[in-house]
Amino acid sequence: MSVPAAAVGRRPRGDKIRGRAFYVLLLVSVSVGFVLLGTLLVDVLQKGIGYLDPILFTEPASANPDRAGARPAILGTIYMMLILLVVVVPLGVGTAIYLEEYANRERWYNRLLELNIQNLAAVPSIVYGILGLAFLVRGLGLGRVLLAGALILTLLVLPTVIVASREAIRAVPDSIRQGAYALGATQWQVVARQVLPAAVPGIATGSILALARAIGETAPLLLVGALTYVAVDPTLLGSFTALPVQIYQWIARPQDEFRLLAAAGIIVLLAILLTMNAFAIWLRNRYQKRW
Amino acid sequence: MPDMESAPPAAVRIAGVDDKALAERQEAGPTRRDVLFDVAGLTASYSDVPALRDVSLEIYKNYITAFIGPSGCGKSTFIRCFNRMNDLIPTAKVEGTILYHGLDLYGPEVDSVEVRKRIGMVFQKPNPFPKSIYDNVAFGPRVLGWKEGLDERVEQALRQAALWNEVKNRLKASAYSLSGGQQQRLCIARCLAVEPDVILMDEPASALDPISTTSIEDLMHGLKRDYTIVIVTHNMQQAARVADMTAFFSVEVDEESDRRTGILVEYDETPTIFTNPGDKRTEDYVTGRFG
Numbered sequence: 001m002s003v004p005a006a007a008v009g010r011r012p013r014g015d016k017i018r019g020r021a022f023y024v025l026l027l028v029s030v031s032v033g034f035v036l037l038g039t040l041l042v043d044v045l046q047k048g049i050g051y052l053d054p055i056l057f058t059e060p061a062s063a064n065p066d067r068a069g070a071r072p073a074i075l076g077t078i079y080m081m082l083i084l085l086v087v088v089v090p091l092g093v094g095t096a097i098y099l100e101e102y103a104n105r106e107r108w109y110n111r112l113l114e115l116n117i118q119n120l121a122a123v124p125s126i127v128y129g130i131l132g133l134a135f136l137v138r139g140l141g142l143g144r145v146l147l148a149g150a151l152i153l154t155l156l157v158l159p160t161v162i163v164a165s166r167e168a169i170r171a172v173p174d175s176i177r178q179g180a181y182a183l184g185a186t187q188w189q190v191v192a193r194q195v196l197p198a199a200v201p202g203i204a205t206g207s208i209l210a211l212a213r214a215i216g217e218t219a220p221l222l223l224v225g226a227l228t229y230v231a232v233d234p235t236l237l238g239s240f241t242a243l244p245v246q247i248y249q250w251i252a253r254p255q256d257e258f259r260l261l262a263a264a265g266i267i268v269l270l271a272i273l274l275t276m277n278a279f280a281i282w283l284r285n286r287y288q289k290r291w
Numbered sequence: 292m293p294d295m296e297s298a299p300p301a302a303v304r305i306a307g308v309d310d311k312a313l314a315e316r317q318e319a320g321p322t323r324r325d326v327l328f329d330v331a332g333l334t335a336s337y338s339d340v341p342a343l344r345d346v347s348l349e350i351y352k353n354y355i356t357a358f359i360g361p362s363g364c365g366k367s368t369f370i371r372c373f374n375r376m377n378d379l380i381p382t383a384k385v386e387g388t389i390l391y392h393g394l395d396l397y398g399p400e401v402d403s404v405e406v407r408k409r410i411g412m413v414f415q416k417p418n419p420f421p422k423s424i425y426d427n428v429a430f431g432p433r434v435l436g437w438k439e440g441l442d443e444r445v446e447q448a449l450r451q452a453a454l455w456n457e458v459k460n461r462l463k464a465s466a467y468s469l470s471g472g473q474q475q476r477l478c479i480a481r482c483l484a485v486e487p488d489v490i491l492m493d494e495p496a497s498a499l500d501p502i503s504t505t506s507i508e509d510l511m512h513g514l515k516r517d518y519t520i521v522i523v524t525h526n527m528q529q530a531a532r533v534a535d536m537t538a539f540f541s542v543e544v545d546e547e548s549d550r551r552t553g554i555l556v557e558y559d560e561t562p563t564i565f566t567n568p569g570d571k572r573t574e575d576y577v578t579g580r581f582g
Contacts, residue, residue: 104381175418179478181379183431183485184408193434198421 044270048263056264060231061246065257070265072230073246076146077215077272079234080242083150084157084214089207091154092161093196096203099162100169101191121159128156129223137224144225146240152220157210164206168199201287208280212273218244243269325352327489327519328373333387335368335377342368343553345387348538355511355520357530357561360540361576365553366523369540370491372396373521374410375403408435411482415494417474419466419481424458427466427477431485444484452480453510472503479510490514492522496529508533527577530561537564539573 059069095117103110132152142148172195180190226245234240243265250262328350335343343365350356358366368377375396377383389396396406420427428445437444445462449455454476458469466477475495482490492511496504511520511533524530530537538558542551557564557573568574 106381173418175414175416176420178376178379178414179418179420179481180430180434182374182376182407182412182414183434183481184404185430185434186404189434193430194420 041270044263044266047260048265048267051261051264052267056261056268061229061241061249065255065261068250068258068261070243070246070268072232072234073241073243073265074268076149076226076230076234076240077243077269079146079236079240080150080153081211081215083147083236084154084211085207087151087154088158088161088210089203092158092207092210093165093203095158095162096165096169097191097196100166101187101195117159117162121163125156125217126219126223128152129220131155132220132224143237144227144239145237146234147236148224149221149226149240149242152224153214153217156217156220157214160210160213161207164210165199165203168202168206169195171202172198201283205280205284208276208283212276212280215273215276216244216269218242218248221245222248243272324354326350327352327391329388329390329393331388331390333369333372333385333389335365335372336384336386337380338382339384340550341552343540344543346555347387348555348558350519350521351536352519353515353517354535355515355522355533356536356538357534358521358523358538358540359525359527359530359576360553360556361542362525363551363553364540364542366540367493368553370412370493370521370523373489373491374407374412376407376412378403408485409487410489410491411485411487412491412493413475413478413482413495416498417471417478419469419474419477422466423463424466424469424477425462428480428484431481435485448480448484449477451483451514452476453506453513454480470503472499472506475499475503475507476510479507483514487518489519489521492520494523494525497525504529527565531565534561537561539564539568539570539576541572541576 062068247265
């Protein structure tokens with residue numbers, strides 16, 4: 001037990017320097033991302049703030065930048081998000097419940113299913129766009145309509161929602177399932193009354209983050225025929241456009257005014273995104289479970 | 292075991308349990324023996340490796356029956372055979388018969404969910420649901436569709452579990468706000484609310500402090516009048532304090548394959564097991580020479 005007093009509190013100088021250097025390295029890594037994001041925000045705000053007026057929200061696109069708005073694009077994005085939410089959550093959560101609670105891993109088809117879903121999450125979004133064009137627009141004959149755009153975004157984020165929901169379901173401790181079974185609950189009752197309610201915060205957070213990814217997607221929408229000029233409010237089976245597509249089109253124009261308009265559009269898009277992420281964080285903190 | 296006659300009785304005494312108390316409790320125990328469970332030739336395996344082999348014993352109505360033995364002797368596996376919890380593990384297999392009121396629990400016409408309604412279970416680690424105290428107790432009645440008089444039923448179950456006075460003013464509070472001992476009594480109340488016939492307890496006090504342990508043991512004595520209790524414990528003093536009958540399980544190691552299988556060594560009235568065991572292995576275990 002006897003430790004010489006001098007041995008305590010001594011540390012080679014090299015150790016301290018290395019520790020310090022590592023800390024600085026971490027700070028540099030953090031600041032790269034932070035500075036980039038900050039620059040982007042400041043730049044976009046500076047350029048776009050002048051065009052961030054009621055016209056942006058009330059008027060359709062126009063050849064005159066002073067009268068051009070993004071109303072059909074903003075509405076198109078909102079409609080697509082609503083359809084996406086209604087379709088993707090039941091499909092994603094249903095698949096996740098099957099895989100976590102019902103599927104027998106010993107069976108080859110369940111393992112194949114899992115492998116497939118993991119791979120789908122990594123497929124580039126343009127590929128989904130091609131699928132949408134071939135299958136939804138042409139194959140099913142939907143045409144270049146809002147519904148096709150919403151459905152292709154659904155397919156795009158479905159794997160993400162499945163993975164997030166599975167994580168949330170897996171995080172529910174088995175002791176809770178056992179406790180419920182021991183009281184004479186059926187599997188359906190255990191899932192519906194214990195597992196799902198306990199997993200809801202995680203599922204909601206994951207779904208919102210997936211939605212936030214879908215909202216910024218441009219490539220697949222261009223392929224399924226989001227138009228760059230739409231003058232009327234979108235309908236389910238009518239031609240449509242979306243905010244990122246509108247921004248893309250404005251930036252491609254030669255006039256400087258349209259670039260400023262695009263910056264204003266980006267501000268709107270970022271505001272929607274940040275609101276959704278903030279809501280997800282709030283949900284997670286609000287319902288955080290301690291088992 | 293003929294040697295037992297000549298062995299000095301002092302050698303088999305265990306700390307904390309005196310012979311007089313054991314004898315008194317033997318007097319106070321139920322006088323009539325009604326067979327509730329008749330286990331014959333029960334072998335339980337996981338992935339075709341037996342965890343417990345060829346167990347036969349009878350469990351009597353309104354008795355407290357304890358299963359003791361070293362780790363890996365299959366006592367937890369055994370208790371889970373009584374409410375078919377092992378069915379939830381896909382690789383588990385149970386052979387032999389368990390007659391419950393003369394009905395084979397593993398018979399083709401028996402539904403495991405129905406079995407668990409009649410035979411409740413309390414687990415090693417308190418596992419309250421992530422819900423309010425009230426909803427924890429009400430969960431069982433609700434899944435069984437008992438909607439009438441739910442408040443009274445919850446109150447009665449909490450009273451029976453000696454928890455009512457501590458929680459009556461905060462029934463809507465989270466079950467996680469309770470202490471470990473209270474949580475375990477809540478789990479017992481939850482189990483009582485569905486009016487089972489039998490309560491299985493798998494090391495119910497092993498995660499609790501001595502005071503909470505005492506309260507659980509007192510509770511068991513009170514519940515014995517209305518219920519049949521089966522308890523797994525690794526605490527010999529606990530078995531000696533609460534049980535009418537005790538079964539000692541041990542591990543048999545196969546020299547060639549190094550497989551460890553649980554076997555039932557001896558089953559008798561608790562005082563006999565602790566003061567005058569018929570088997571050398573039981574004596575070694577209860578006197579602390581093994582395990």
